[in-house]
Amino acid sequence: SAVISQKPSRDICQRGTSLTIQCQVDSQVTMMFWYRQQPGQSLTLIATANQGSEATYESGFVIDKFPISRPNLTFSTLTVSNMSPEDSSIYLCSVTLGATSTDTQYFGPGTRLTVL
Amino acid sequence: AQTVTQSQPEMSVQEAETVTLSCTYDTSESDYYLFWYKQPPSRQMILVIRQEAYKQQNATENRFSVNFQKAAKSFSLKISDSQLGDAAMYFCAYRSGGGGADGLTFGKGTHLIIQP
Numbered sequence: 560s561a562v563i564s565q566k567p568s569r570d571i572c573q574r575g576t577s578l579t580i581q582c583q584v585d586s587q588v589t590m591m592f593w594y595r596q597q598p599g600q601s602l603t604l605i606a607t608a609n610q611g612s613e614a615t616y617e618s619g620f621v622i623d624k625f626p627i628s629r630p631n632l633t634f635s636t637l638t639v640s641n642m643s644p645e646d647s648s649i650y651l652c653s654v655t656l657g658a659t660s661t662d663t664q665y666f667g668p669g670t671r672l673t674v675l
Numbered sequence: 676a677q678t679v680t681q682s683q684p685e686m687s688v689q690e691a692e693t694v695t696l697s698c699t700y701d702t703s704e705s706d707y708y709l710f711w712y713k714q715p716p717s718r719q720m721i722l723v724i725r726q727e728a729y730k731q732q733n734a735t736e737n738r739f740s741v742n743f744q745k746a747a748k749s750f751s752l753k754i755s756d757s758q759l760g761d762a763a764m765y766f767c768a769y770r771s772g773g774g775g776a777d778g779l780t781f782g783k784g785t786h787l788i789i790q791p
Contacts, residue, residue: 592778592779594778594779596718600783601766601781601782601783601784602720602766602779602781603781604778604779604780607778617778649718651720653720653778653779663710663722663725664710664722664770664778664779665722666712666719666720666721668717668718668719669718669719669720671718
């Protein structure tokens with residue numbers, strides 16, 4: 560498996576500001592995904608980060624609120640824009656390692672975001 | 676859209692005993708993958724076991740095994756010889772096998788408590 564790191568591990572932010580979360584993998588990966596886990600809840604897919612093109616967003620998530628970049632096969636960023644307390648969540652990066660999109664997804668350690 | 680249901684918000688088991696966590700799912704697809712992930716208090720998502728829908732044989736990983744009933748759309752996780760380190764949230768997850776860039780659909784999770 561790969562080593563997946565996220566920065567920052569946690570942050571406390573003021574409403575109206577933006578935070579960019581980084582996901583770094585120690586090897587090239589096929590797919591990268593971003594998930595949100597609201598307090599006491601399950602994980603919800605935000606978007607698929609596509610290398611060299613726009614991310615693919617799930618219903619209920621929009622690019623203006625959650626812009627995503629993926630400049631290469633080992634790195635992606637998720638920005639949470641114009642934050643409100645409802646954005647307080649754990650944000651997790653996930654990757655697939657194999658050659659096909661149906662390979663198992665592995666997760667980073669998550670970023671715990673608190674918005675005041 | 677696919678849905679995943681975990682009907683047990685919390686389960687408790689004595690150390691060294693066996694416990695079964697339930698998961699059902701709804702899909703119209705014939706090709707898909709099912710997973711169990713574990714999330715301890717560290718919030719790191721850890722893959723426990725994976726099952727391909729086209730395989731009739733139930734997956735096993737050491738003390739962890741599944742009972743996959745495709746017709747009933749059921750995917751339960753059995754943990755044998757429970758250990759204190761098994762205490763965590765357990766999430767059942769579904770992924771389409773259509774070859775697209777699909778993320779995971781998660782159930783709400785089951786909180787597993789191990790009594791010493």
